Amino acid sequence: MCGIVGGVAHHDVVPVLLQGLQRLEYRGYDSCGLAVHTASMNPASEEGLHRTRSTARVAQLQAQVREESLHAATGIAHTRWATHGAPSLYNAHPHFSFGPHPKEQQLPESAARIALVHNGIIENYEVLRRELEAKNYVFSSDTDTEVVVHLIDSVYNGDLFEALKEATARLHGAYALAVMHRDEPHRLVGARAGSPLVLGVVGGDSPAHYLASDAMALSGVTDKIVYLEEGDLVDLQAAKYWITDSQGRAFDEQQRPVQTVQAFAAAAELEPYQHYMQKEIFEQPRALADTxxxxxxxxxxxFGDSAWRHFEAVDSVLILACGTSYYSGLVAKYWIEAIAKIPVQVEIASEYRYRQSVPHPAALVVVISQSGETADTLAALRHAKSLGHNHTLTICNVATSTMVRECALSYITRAGVEIGVASTKAFTTQLAALYLLTLTLAQSKKAQDEASLAKHLHSLRHIPSAVQAVLALEPQIISWARAFIGMDNALFLGRGAHYPIALEGALKLKEISYIHAEAYPAGELKHGPLALVTSAMPVVVVAPNDALLEKLKSNMQEVRARGGVLYVLADAHTSIDNSEGTHVIRMPEHYGALSPILHVIPLQLLAYHTALGKGTDVDKPRNLAKSVTVE
Structure with missing residues (x-):
């Protein structure tokens, strides 16, 4: 979940590192830091490794770099999302190793031997820490990362790459690493296992090589990217690089090809919007059309050249996902069972792999992820495959991701880069892809005739226009948000396929406004949640004009009878009108099975404008990060 950028060149890489951190700040913003090798540009320098760190945002780090006038041809940088150890200067990366020395001896930073940045979690760090402390290594942080930098130092014998290879063989857990050594000023090494890391290649008259946790960090610097695979180690110099596995077997360009990756610089600009989340909400018609x-x-x-064979072989679906993607899977369950007529099981990925499930190899395993690198979902996919599940498909927004490479089939949503931590356009494009999967399974199972499928597809292709009409409701939603600003709690209700939409609405509100929000199937209201209803507990109701509407109206009356205040997203012809204690926003049209895609848009806007009114950090909510690449 942290962001890594590193580079080695014949020119100053510091501007590239800082620009990369800005683009990766959505991945972690508890602290940030940069370390450079001063001798890489100035051989006469006696300092060697130099670092600067901050518990503020990247903009503050940039100011510190300017003040310290840092320039170097080799460097590493990092933006952190805290796992082990609180957000603090001493826990911020890069971490240094000064070698073994007496605990009471205070060494200057210029005496550092190794600098390292790390994304992931080292599971056996406690055992390694005790071992290293016994060798007189002094720890100055609470992190698991510091174990790695000291471990590399403890085995270093003049070759940083060999030391990295020996050290990573002892690590259990997930990591992406970038490392440099005082005695090797023109060299940068890296490794990945369970956490993404890419290599950027710059050729021509001014060659350079970069490491990053996301290709977007290198946008505008290079579009030539090598995606490192699980267990890869990489050795970089300005003019050349080597990639091997943990056993030292080298990979050639056929095995690790240099790919030309579309630049994302323009997508990362705010343009006229105040926040990325706002921009991404309003990009949804385009994102859906592109998808x-x-x-x-x-x-x-x-879904892939062999999809017909997989779809004909399966008799059920198992969906694995986390967070917002899990909610998209819950909606898909209603669609697939109703339209394709096959059973669907939806599981939280982080739970699935740790229980004793009954394998069913005839199931289609569908994993859903915006990034395609979500650690829990990847682990669940690998667990399912280990149980004999070979029919695998991913719905993903990144064509080059690990998840896409490890699944037999894929559908790539075209949401574009999503930077706001609270997912919006990634969610609605996932729903569009899952609806398309529903129709395809229905075709394979002959559950619908061609005329019916064509009608469903026509409705799906109209969705971008329908979403545009829903976005026009923003002024009415802003008036709702004013009422929510002073609230501490909120309740969301939905029925059928709109219950997961209520879950998503509650998640958005709690993520960015910090208002405690919960969602329930409306029929469950009388089984407990009704005890919470007062005039201080706003109740948001998703009320499409479907078969469950009359039941839902009864649930709403239960709220009003207890003094609760209703905020209702109603379709036309629902006979739900504004009255005392009932606030209604009328949706532009009823959209049948695809209604969940439309109803989530106002809930996104409600969360955004409530957070805006409360003055919270909309794009970077506390304690959260965008790409969850740790377990």
Whole structure:
């Protein structure tokens, strides 16, 4: 979840490192830091490794770098999301090793031998820490990361790459690492296991090589990217690089190809918007249209050349995901069972791998992730495959991600870069892809005739226009948000496929406004949650004009009878009108099975404008990060 950038060149890489950190700040913003090798540009320098760190945002780090006038041809940088140890200067990366020395001896930073940045979690760090402390290594942080830098120092014998290889063989857990040594000023080494790391290649007259946890960090610097695989180690100099596995077997360019990756610099600009979340909410019509660009008919080939064979072989679906992606899977369960007529099980990925499940190899395993690097979902996928599940498919927003590479089939949503931590356009494009999967499974199982499938597909292709109409409700939603600003709690209700939408609405509100919000199936209200209802507990109701509407109206009356205040997203012809204690926003149109995609838009806007009114950090909410690459 942290962000890593490192580089080695014949010119100053510090501007690239800082620019990369700015683009990765959404991955972690508890603290940040940068370390450079001063001798990489000035051989006469006696200092060697130099670092500067901050518990503020990257902008503050930039100011410190300018003040210290840092320039170097080799360096590493990091933005942190705290796991082990509180956000603090001494826990911020990069971490240094000064070698073994008496605990009471205070060494200057210029005496540092190794600098390291790390993304991931080292599970056996306590055992290693005790071992290293017995060798007189002094720990100055609470992190698991510091174990790694001292471990590398303890085995270093003149070759940093060999020391990294020996040290990583002893690590249990997940890591992406970038490391440099005082005695090797023109060298940078890295490794990855369970956490993403890419290599950026710059050729020509001014060659350079970079490491980053996300290709977006190198946008504008290079579009030539090598995606490192699980267990890879990389050795970088300005003009060349080597990639090997943990046993030292080298990979050539066929095995680790240099790919040309579309630059994302423009997508990362705010343009006229105040926040990335606001921008991404309003990008949803385009994102949905782009996701459906190539969909001219219902065809298994949309999911891969062998999709028809997998779809014909399966008799059920198992969906694995986390967070917002899990809620998209819950919606898909209603769609697939109603339209494709096959059973669906939806599991939280972080729970699935730790229980004794009954394998069913005839199930289609669907994993959903915005980044395709979500650690819990990847682990759940690998667990399912170990149980004999070979029919695997991912719905993902990143075509080059680990999840896409490890699944037999994939559908790539085209949401574009999503920087706001609270997911919006990634969610709605996932829903569009899952609806398309529903239709394709229905076709494979002959659960719907071609005329019915064509009608469903026509409705799906109209969704971008329908979403545009819903966005026009923003002024009415802003008036709701004013009422929510002073609230401490909120309740969200939905029924059927709109219950997961209520869950998503509650998640958005709690993520960015810090208002405690919970969602329930409306029929469960009388089984406990009704005890919480007072005039100080606003109740948001998702009320489409469907078969459950009359039941939902009864649930709403239960709220009003206890003095609760209702905020209702109602379709036309629902006979739900504004009255004392009942505030209604009328949706532009009822959209049948696809209604969940439309109803989530006002809930996103409600969360955004409530957070805006409360003055919270909308794009970077406390304690959260965007790409959850740790377990």
């Amino acid at each position: 459906l660009t190539d969909v001219l008919e219902v065809n298994p080939a949309l």
